[in-house]
Amino acid sequence: xxxxxxxxxxxxxxxxxxxxxxxxxxxxxxxxxxxxxxxxxxxxxxxxxxxxxxxxxxxxxxxxxxxxxxxxxxxxxxxxxxxxxxxxxxxxxxxxxxxxxxxxxxxxxxxxxxxxxxxxxxxxxxxxxxxxxxxxxxxxxxxxxxxxxxxxxxxxxxxxxxxxxxxxxxxxxxxxxxxxxxxxxxxxxxxxxxxxxxxxxxx
Amino acid sequence: xxxxxxxxxxxxxxxxxxxxxxxxxxxxxxxxxxxxxxxxxxxxxxxxxxxxxxxxxxxxxxxxxxxxxxxxxxxxxxxxxxxxxxxxxxxxxxxxxxxxxxxxxxxxxxxxxxxxxxxxxxxxxxxxxxxxxxxxxxxxxxxxxxxxxxxxxxxxxxxxxxxxxxxxxxx
Numbered sequence: 001x002x003x004x005x006x007x008x009x010x011x012x013x014x015x016x017x018x019x020x021x022x023x024x025x026x027x028x029x030x031x032x033x034x035x036x037x038x039x040x041x042x043x044x045x046x047x048x049x050x051x052x053x054x055x056x057x058x059x060x061x062x063x064x065x066x067x068x069x070x071x072x073x074x075x076x077x078x079x080x081x082x083x084x085x086x087x088x089x090x091x092x093x094x095x096x097x098x099x100x101x102x103x104x105x106x107x108x109x110x111x112x113x114x115x116x117x118x119x120x121x122x123x124x125x126x127x128x129x130x131x132x133x134x135x136x137x138x139x140x141x142x143x144x145x146x147x148x149x150x151x152x153x154x155x156x157x158x159x160x161x162x163x164x165x166x167x168x169x170x171x172x173x174x175x176x177x178x179x180x181x182x183x184x185x186x187x188x189x190x191x192x193x194x195x196x197x198x199x200x201x202x203x
Numbered sequence: 204x205x206x207x208x209x210x211x212x213x214x215x216x217x218x219x220x221x222x223x224x225x226x227x228x229x230x231x232x233x234x235x236x237x238x239x240x241x242x243x244x245x246x247x248x249x250x251x252x253x254x255x256x257x258x259x260x261x262x263x264x265x266x267x268x269x270x271x272x273x274x275x276x277x278x279x280x281x282x283x284x285x286x287x288x289x290x291x292x293x294x295x296x297x298x299x300x301x302x303x304x305x306x307x308x309x310x311x312x313x314x315x316x317x318x319x320x321x322x323x324x325x326x327x328x329x330x331x332x333x334x335x336x337x338x339x340x341x342x343x344x345x346x347x348x349x350x351x352x353x354x355x356x357x358x359x360x361x362x363x364x365x366x367x368x369x370x371x372x373x374x
Contacts, residue, residue: 112308119304132315139322139350146347160343164329167322 007061008048015045015068022075034079041071057111057193060184063103070096090162091169098134098173105130105137106181111193123185127178134174138167210257211247217264218243225267225275229282230339231349232267234324238293239264242300249300256299260292287356290317295364310364314357321353 002010019038026035048064051057074093076082082089109129113121121129142163145156157163221236239260242250250257263285271278294316298309305312325346328339340346 113305116305117307121303121305121308125303129312129315132312132319135319135322136315136354139318139354143347143351143354146343146351157343157347160329160340160346163343163346164326167326171323171326 004058004061005052008052008059008064011061011065011068012045012049015064015072016042018068018072019045019075022072022079026075026079029079031079034075037078038071038075041075044071055193056191057107059104059107063100066096066100070100090166094166094169095173098138098170099177101137102130102134102174102177103181105133106177106185107188107193109133110185110188114193124182126185127181130181131171131174131178134177135167135171138170138174141170142167206254207248207251210254210261211243211250213261214239214250214257215243215247217261220268221264223268225271225278228267228279229286230328231286231321231324232282234327235286235289235293235320236264238290238297238320242293242296246296246300250296253296253299256292256295260289260296263289263292283352284356287317287321287353288360290320290353291357291360291364293317294320307368310361310368313364314361317360318353318357321357322350325349 019042023035023038023042026032026038045064045068048059048067051059070093073089073096077086077089077093106126109121109126110123113123113126113129142157145154146163148154148156218236218239221239222233224233266285267278267281270281291313295309295313298312298316303309303312325340329346331337332339340349
């Protein structure tokens with residue numbers, strides 16, 4: 001029976017391998033955007049593992065797997081033009097990415113909230129705060145896309161409809177996590193995120 | 204003692220005044236006014252306990268009308284500039300009254316709440332346009348301008364309040 005840490009390690013390695021293949025393929029066809037995106041995505045895929053090793057924040061292994069899947073779908077989507085060919089590709093990646101970010105946001109805010117003064121942030125507020133953070137990150141993402149279009153001549157935002165649907169899906173993903181995560185947060189150990197740094201097995 | 208009456212009264216009047224619209228006025232301003240009205244009606248005593256942010260929010264809500272006395276055409280611009288600051292203060296007051304304990308996180312949480320309000324209100328008007336056939340948000344640029352201004356304004360307010368918190372802690 002594999003432990004959660006082993007499952008996380010396998011998910012991370014599979015994700016990194018897939019992204020490496022996409023990166024090489026992107027360079028072979030000289031598509032710099034997916035190549036650079038895959039490099040950034042590799043850093044993101046490594047984050048759950050690093051959170052466990054360096055921040056003492058073991059995340060659910062499903063989160064590592066979902067991070068790997070969504071980054072692979074995103075970079076692959078850019079490389080093969082799935083965002084233009086498949087109408088629901090954008091919705092799928094936004095929803096998956098948002099739910100990953102929402103879970104991570106809930107855990108980070110739980111840890112930070114416990115250190116708050118003069119009293120810890122009550123756990124019942126954490127999903128709401130995380131939802132707010134997810135909405136703000138969604139807005140920041142849209143502003144980044146808009147800036148890329150205006151200043152770099154890109155075509156990342158197709159229309160008002162596209163922007164609004166992206167933001168709506170972000171909120172939906174965040175809200176979904178806010179509904180299902182409270183029991184998980186309540187089960188977290190008291191020293192979650194504040195234990196000694198481990199230097200055991202790296203990626 | 205007089206603050207207990209003046210502050211909630213100022214807040215109530217300014218929130219009601221926010222429903223008076225000017226030609227080309229900011230469509231989100233009355234939404235912020237509605238939030239202020241909800242605070243004025245449900246938490247008048249709490250408003251008196253936080254006189255500085257409550258008075259600041261009240262005066263900001265009145266500011267477009269004060270500017271309109273001199274130049275009516277400038278009122279929408281004042282609304283646009285002040286909207287993120289007003290929503291930040293409303294978020295700050297709302298969270299303060301909820302007694303969440305984590306006072307050191309209040310500036311960050313207020314920035315989050317106010318920005319989320321701006322994002323959600325933009326989406327609300329977008330869907331209203333789709334359903335009712337109105338044209339509150341005619342273009343993607345108008346949508347993005349509101350969101351960008353909201354993010355920048357909330358960030359500036361966060362920095363101001365965070366600096367205030369740090370200075371208060373040192374004193």
